[in-house]
Amino acid sequence: MDEKRSFHMSPDEFSRHGHAVIDWIADYMRRVEDLPVMSHLEPGAVRSLLPDSPPQHGEPFPDMLKDVNRVILPGITHWQSPSFFAYFPANTSGPSILGELLSAGLGVQGMLWATSPACTELETHVLDWLVGMLGLPTRFMSGASGGGVIQDSASSAALCALLAARERATGFRSNEQGCDGRLVAYASTQTHSSVEKAVRIAGIGRRNLRLIDVDGQFQMRPEALASQIARDRAGGLSPCFVVATVGTTASNGIDPLPTIGRICRDEDLWLHVDGAMAGTACLCPEFRWIHDGLEYADSYCFNPHKWMFTNFDCDCFWVADRTALITTLSILPEYLRNKATESGAVIDYRDWQVPLGRRFRALKLWFVIRHYGVEGLRFHIREHIAAAQEFAAWIEKSPDFELAVKPPLNLICFRHKRGDEMTRAIMNRVNDSGALCMSHAVLDGRFTLRLCVGQTLTTRLHVRRAWDAVVSAAREERTHT
Amino acid sequence: MDEKRSFHMSPDEFSRHGHAVIDWIADYMRRVEDLPVMSHLEPGAVRSLLPDSPPQHGEPFPDMLKDVNRVILPGITHWQSPSFFAYFPANTSGPSILGELLSAGLGVQGMLWATSPACTELETHVLDWLVGMLGLPTRFMSGASGGGVIQDSASSAALCALLAARERATGFRSNEQGCDGRLVAYASTQTHSSVEKAVRIAGIGRRNLRLIDVDGQFQMRPEALASQIARDRAGGLSPCFVVATVGTTASNGIDPLPTIGRICRDEDLWLHVDGAMAGTACLCPEFRWIHDGLEYADSYCFNPHKWMFTNFDCDCFWVADRTALITTLSILPEYLRNKATESGAVIDYRDWQVPLGRRFRALKLWFVIRHYGVEGLRFHIREHIAAAQEFAAWIEKSPDFELAVKPPLNLICFRHKRGDEMTRAIMNRVNDSGALCMSHAVLDGRFTLRLCVGQTLTTRLHVRRAWDAVVSAAREERTHT
Numbered sequence: 001m002d003e004k005r006s007f008h009m010s011p012d013e014f015s016r017h018g019h020a021v022i023d024w025i026a027d028y029m030r031r032v033e034d035l036p037v038m039s040h041l042e043p044g045a046v047r048s049l050l051p052d053s054p055p056q057h058g059e060p061f062p063d064m065l066k067d068v069n070r071v072i073l074p075g076i077t078h079w080q081s082p083s084f085f086a087y088f089p090a091n092t093s094g095p096s097i098l099g100e101l102l103s104a105g106l107g108v109q110g111m112l113w114a115t116s117p118a119c120t121e122l123e124t125h126v127l128d129w130l131v132g133m134l135g136l137p138t139r140f141m142s143g144a145s146g147g148g149v150i151q152d153s154a155s156s157a158a159l160c161a162l163l164a165a166r167e168r169a170t171g172f173r174s175n176e177q178g179c180d181g182r183l184v185a186y187a188s189t190q191t192h193s194s195v196e197k198a199v200r201i202a203g204i205g206r207r208n209l210r211l212i213d214v215d216g217q218f219q220m221r222p223e224a225l226a227s228q229i230a231r232d233r234a235g236g237l238s239p240c241f242v243v244a245t246v247g248t249t250a251s252n253g254i255d256p257l258p259t260i261g262r263i264c265r266d267e268d269l270w271l272h273v274d275g276a277m278a279g280t281a282c283l284c285p286e287f288r289w290i291h292d293g294l295e296y297a298d299s300y301c302f303n304p305h306k307w308m309f310t311n312f313d314c315d316c317f318w319v320a321d322r323t324a325l326i327t328t329l330s331i332l333p334e335y336l337r338n339k340a341t342e343s344g345a346v347i348d349y350r351d352w353q354v355p356l357g358r359r360f361r362a363l364k365l366w367f368v369i370r371h372y373g374v375e376g377l378r379f380h381i382r383e384h385i386a387a388a389q390e391f392a393a394w395i396e397k398s399p400d401f402e403l404a405v406k407p408p409l410n411l412i413c414f415r416h417k418r419g420d421e422m423t424r425a426i427m428n429r430v431n432d433s434g435a436l437c438m439s440h441a442v443l444d445g446r447f448t449l450r451l452c453v454g455q456t457l458t459t460r461l462h463v464r465r466a467w468d469a470v471v472s473a474a475r476e477e478r479t480h481t
Numbered sequence: 482m483d484e485k486r487s488f489h490m491s492p493d494e495f496s497r498h499g500h501a502v503i504d505w506i507a508d509y510m511r512r513v514e515d516l517p518v519m520s521h522l523e524p525g526a527v528r529s530l531l532p533d534s535p536p537q538h539g540e541p542f543p544d545m546l547k548d549v550n551r552v553i554l555p556g557i558t559h560w561q562s563p564s565f566f567a568y569f570p571a572n573t574s575g576p577s578i579l580g581e582l583l584s585a586g587l588g589v590q591g592m593l594w595a596t597s598p599a600c601t602e603l604e605t606h607v608l609d610w611l612v613g614m615l616g617l618p619t620r621f622m623s624g625a626s627g628g629g630v631i632q633d634s635a636s637s638a639a640l641c642a643l644l645a646a647r648e649r650a651t652g653f654r655s656n657e658q659g660c661d662g663r664l665v666a667y668a669s670t671q672t673h674s675s676v677e678k679a680v681r682i683a684g685i686g687r688r689n690l691r692l693i694d695v696d697g698q699f700q701m702r703p704e705a706l707a708s709q710i711a712r713d714r715a716g717g718l719s720p721c722f723v724v725a726t727v728g729t730t731a732s733n734g735i736d737p738l739p740t741i742g743r744i745c746r747d748e749d750l751w752l753h754v755d756g757a758m759a760g761t762a763c764l765c766p767e768f769r770w771i772h773d774g775l776e777y778a779d780s781y782c783f784n785p786h787k788w789m790f791t792n793f794d795c796d797c798f799w800v801a802d803r804t805a806l807i808t809t810l811s812i813l814p815e816y817l818r819n820k821a822t823e824s825g826a827v828i829d830y831r832d833w834q835v836p837l838g839r840r841f842r843a844l845k846l847w848f849v850i851r852h853y854g855v856e857g858l859r860f861h862i863r864e865h866i867a868a869a870q871e872f873a874a875w876i877e878k879s880p881d882f883e884l885a886v887k888p889p890l891n892l893i894c895f896r897h898k899r900g901d902e903m904t905r906a907i908m909n910r911v912n913d914s915g916a917l918c919m920s921h922a923v924l925d926g927r928f929t930l931r932l933c934v935g936q937t938l939t940t941r942l943h944v945r946r947a948w949d950a951v952v953s954a955a956r957e958e959r960t961h962t
Contacts, residue, residue: 006861007857007860007861008575008938009575009852011507011508014510014575015503015507018504018582019500021579021582021583022502022503022582025495025582026496026499027492028586029586039597041599043594046602046603047602050606054614054850055850056854058851058852058853061576061579061852068844071599072599072603073599076587076597076600077589077595078589079588079590079596079597080587080588092585092586094495094498097495097582098499100581101502101578102506102549104573104581105502105506105509105578106509107561107792108558108559108560109793115558116560117556117558118520118527118556118557119556121525122553129534129535132534133535153836153837153838155836155838156835156836159682175681175686178664178685178688178689179659179660179661180661180662181659181660181661183659193813194837197812200644201644201682201835202684203683203685204659204684205660207658207659249816250815312588312838331677333673334731334923335730335731335921335922336674345524346524354636354682355675356674363549371540371545373488373535373537373538374536374537374538375537375538376488440816450816
């Protein structure tokens with residue numbers, strides 16, 4: 001075709017273009033506060049700017065960066081804006097981005113200990129650190145019977161936990177024999193949708209997932225759990241798995257772990273605890289009450305990629321008995337056999353997850369913890385919670401708004417007293433303005449606004465501005481209707 | 482605690498440290514060729530260099546980069562070395578690393594179209610491009626009945642395909658009712674272990690996975706598949722899913738898609754085709770024969786993160802009928818409802834995968850395709866295949882070695898004529914030398930060396946050196962035994 005010996009980007013070119021990308025991101029960090037938070041493009045608008053066919057010949061890198069500005073940026077909802085209050089946060093930070101960059105540059109595969117010992121050992125080590133940092137039960141430590149692993153998301157963690165529970169409950173026969181329609185799983189009506197997805201995936205069947213009723217604070221009613229288990233046993237079914245949530249998605253409800261945990265212990269059920277967002281609060285001793293009862297859990301996860309300044313994906317997942325998990329997920333084909341695995345002295349993380357391959361995700365987590373230090377992380381978590389509580393206090397003092405639920409941490413659920421239509425109109429108005437972004441839930445059948453304070457750059461000032469925006473949206477809405 | 486208002490890395494600091502990391506990677510690219518390819522640390526060696534507890538207070542970023550050199554690098558097996566020939570490659574490139582960096586910097590969540598339209602639309606668009614670039618069936622296009630999505634790995638793609646097959650075969654009732662032990666899946670004895678893992682996960686049961694016999698080229702025997710299906714139907718079971726592989730892991734065998742495909746069509750079975758590594762070869766028209774018969778496939782995947790210069794994770798997965806996949810994996814909780822989703826005019830990729838959250842992975846793929854252009858990619862793929870074929874020719878001419886199988890593309894399977902012990906000794910000797918890295922498989926019960934040519938920087942020179950190393954290892958081994 002031509003004389004050129006290589007089309008690769010040379011190290012010198014990489015350095016030059018890399019500096020430009022780094023500076024682009026630094027600049028993005030500076031200006032993200034001023035960008036409209038939500039993208040309001042029409043479907044197809046981004047694709048209409050892209051050529052129908054890929055280029056036959058290579059293009060200069062600066063053209064791509066220009067197209068990021070021209071084509072991509074208008075189609076971005078700025079999750080990193082300090083005025084992003086929707087869903088759960090997906091925050092990040094400088095050290096995390098640089099850890100991800102280094103991981104991409106090293107390009108190692110961590111599927112086995114042997115394929116890069118540092119990738120596995122750093123992960124095990126940092127997850128042991130986090131057991132201490134969050135005050136988790138010590139049996140989750142790798143030096144005890146347990147151990148931690150990084151998953152892509154809490155969805156995958158829940159699936160792995162369910163699979164191990166399924167195997168344990170069937171005497172480790174469900175992998176071999178398949179499901180038989182008798183296993184039953186339990187969650188609350190407020191549990192994240194990923195648990196229903198996991199139940200479907202695992203062949204247990206949605207009809208064998210019991211959604212247990214909640215109390216006025218949207219927290220699981222343990223007595224309802226106990227009586228449902230009894231009914232299922234009486235019906236000849238096999239209860240095997242309970243999910244309790246520490247900080248539900250809709251309202252940040254904290255399921256009562258001590259009572260649920262004792263039920264699971266007595267009934268010999270696998271208890272998985274999902275602390276995807278709220279778990280991070282346990283960096284601060286004063287919030288560790290949310291984990292009371294976690295000593296009963298067989299598995300637990302929280303997501304540094306939500307609220308601990310570590311970019312997606314980074315879900316930390318622990319089990320109390322690693323043997324159950326490994327036995328469930330291990331397959332050793334000949335082409336992956338190696339001395340280290342056969343010695344039994346190492347962890348092969350491909351046996352702790354669904355996929356085989358894995359990135360070196362521990363690097364970014366290590367960088368984040370070292371950059372902030374435990375005290376630095378605590379400082380920002382406390383700031384977020386204080387700002388959210390301040391917002392809640394404004395709601396309580398307001399004649400027009402009310403809290404849907406007393407907020408334990410950094411998620412405020414509230415509504416306008418005039419009802420759903422008004423509340424929804426306020427949300428649309430503030431989101432359309434570009435000044436901030438909130439999302440909604442339905443609690444007790446009523447449309448409810450969710451304001452979650454957890455983005456890296458969010459301060460009390462941004463929360464104050466959000467309150468002002470909500471108040472003026474309500475005023476404008478009254479004027480126009 | 483103290484007076485400081487923020488512990489975040491400022492944009493200026495990010496810029497400064499980011500330049501250092503970029504230069505570290507550029508330097509790594511320059512010197513990776515000279516580093517010992519495999520890490521030979523003892524278990525625990527990395528952890529022994531790490532402090533037992535995390536720091537209470539933040540540390541300077543340059544200290545972390547120093548520790549990457551001191552603690553991490555000795556524990557790295559250099560997958561990016563041009564002399565890495567083990568497993569399947571996991572290559573990367575400058576534009577890919579910068580795409581990953583930008584994705585981390587933007588920090589968007591692509592779970593819904595509405596959570597960042599550009600993230601979804603670029604992915605759909607680039608996967609449509611790739612249909613043309615690889616000459617895939619046009620029904621995989623998003624404008625037809627199909628569409629593509631980026632998964633983390635071929636393991637997850639196989640799981641999603643199996644789940645959709647399970648649902649379709651049960652009239653979309655297995656999600657609701659669970660599995661009943663009657664569904665059967667088919668693969669060959671050479672199929673990747675992820676398929677067995679998926680069958681276990683999906684509750685179908687390993688005993689209902691039939692491993693079909695292969696011919697002398699380790700390619701599935703379609704007549705054996707057909708008769709097994711007939712036996713299973715006669716036994717009252719429900720065949721539902723067949724995996725065919727284009728380039729098996731052990732030996733790069735190419736299953737005969739046209740015959741397998743016709744069987745699947747006649748029997749109404751979901752055909753999933755796994756082209757994880759070899760699929761990339763189809764960038765070049767002269768290698769597209771490996772995809773003959775792909776028009777029968779219900780789903781297909783290949784991994785740009787193996788051989789297309791895109792860093793892990795990036796598996797491209799297509800389905801011919803997106804409705805079957807979406808119906809299988811979709812759950813819409815209230816807190817994710819939005820106008821765009823309800824309009825039906827957009828793709829929400831969380832319904833195409835197991836997890837809910839997702840990174841902006843299309844950016845790196847877009848950068849790679851634009852940087853190289855189609856012709857640039859073809860150039861390097863042809864170079865790799867030519868170098869591998871040259872190696873195979875040396876084997877054929879050698880009095881001491883023999884090919885285990887005729888190599889269709891870039892994976893050479895060979896052994897020493899003296900037998901397993903000698904072959905294994907050669908592998909250990911070359912791997913211990915640090916000069917290169919190979920892995921093994923067992924084919925026809927015999928220990929076989931695998932040399933896979935696919936790393937970004939690998940040229941004919943490195944393949945020549947690998948051959949020299951193998952020859953001298955054999956010579957030394959003869960001298961010492």
